[in-house]
Amino acid sequence: MKIGMLVTGGMDSTALLYEAIAKGHTVYPITVDYGHSAFAKQEELVLWHIEKLKQGSHRIKPLKVINLTFHNFQRYSPALFDLNYKCDEKDPLNEYDEIRYKKSLVEGRNAIMVLYAMGFCASLELEELWAGYLYAKEEWEKRLTVKLLTGDNSPQFVDTMNILSLMGFSHSVRFRAPFYERRLSKADVFDTIGRECDIDYSKTHSCYFPIPCHKCDNCLLRDEIFLED
Numbered sequence: 001m002k003i004g005m006l007v008t009g010g011m012d013s014t015a016l017l018y019e020a021i022a023k024g025h026t027v028y029p030i031t032v033d034y035g036h037s038a039f040a041k042q043e044e045l046v047l048w049h050i051e052k053l054k055q056g057s058h059r060i061k062p063l064k065v066i067n068l069t070f071h072n073f074q075r076y077s078p079a080l081f082d083l084n085y086k087c088d089e090k091d092p093l094n095e096y097d098e099i100r101y102k103k104s105l106v107e108g109r110n111a112i113m114v115l116y117a118m119g120f121c122a123s124l125e126l127e128e129l130w131a132g133y134l135y136a137k138e139e140w141e142k143r144l145t146v147k148l149l150t151g152d153n154s155p156q157f158v159d160t161m162n163i164l165s166l167m168g169f170s171h172s173v174r175f176r177a178p179f180y181e182r183r184l185s186k187a188d189v190f191d192t193i194g195r196e197c198d199i200d201y202s203k204t205h206s207c208y209f210p211i212p213c214h215k216c217d218n219c220l221l222r223d224e225i226f227l228e229d
């Protein structure tokens, strides 16, 4: 099958990339530069894995970089766009004032990125577009208190994107989150897929910021996995 894949250089989308190639799919990796300071690091790592996969497979296509200018109109998020941002708060993404995760909130980010990527996939008449969204049990048991500020990696989000895919495009691309469908957590992705596909996770970057802060939710999840291993 020909699939587009949203990749960020993080553990989850990297694992999905390796697994898709191992299963014999033809993959068109897509990454989005929305002006965030961590992009250069992310792109470098994505390209490293693509080069590695190319040595064993002709099914991995060149990286498509989509440029978006979210930073032109955001209320918040200066941290994500500021190369010189120093993360000195206890938890930079968890301020319990007017809005949570203010320093990482980019309005419309996932929805717009997915639709843009869908347009790219439709132009190539690809069958599916995949994202590495994970299943997090606690988010669904306490969904109003844990995260899900925008719900933009939820099953409902995936369904809604699929409805949009049926309209506005001449070719409908099915949007899927295979890890979520299989209820795989970050630990599952690390253990199972990492070992099966021999993935070098040291060549991944999870933090919202260019230098891992070890304070944000992405860092904490990642650090937990590496400490347990």
Ligand SMILES: [Zn+2]
Pocket (backbone or CB within 6 Å): 206, 207, 208, 209, 212, 213, 214, 215, 216, 217, 218, 219, 220
């Ligand atoms: Zn971090």
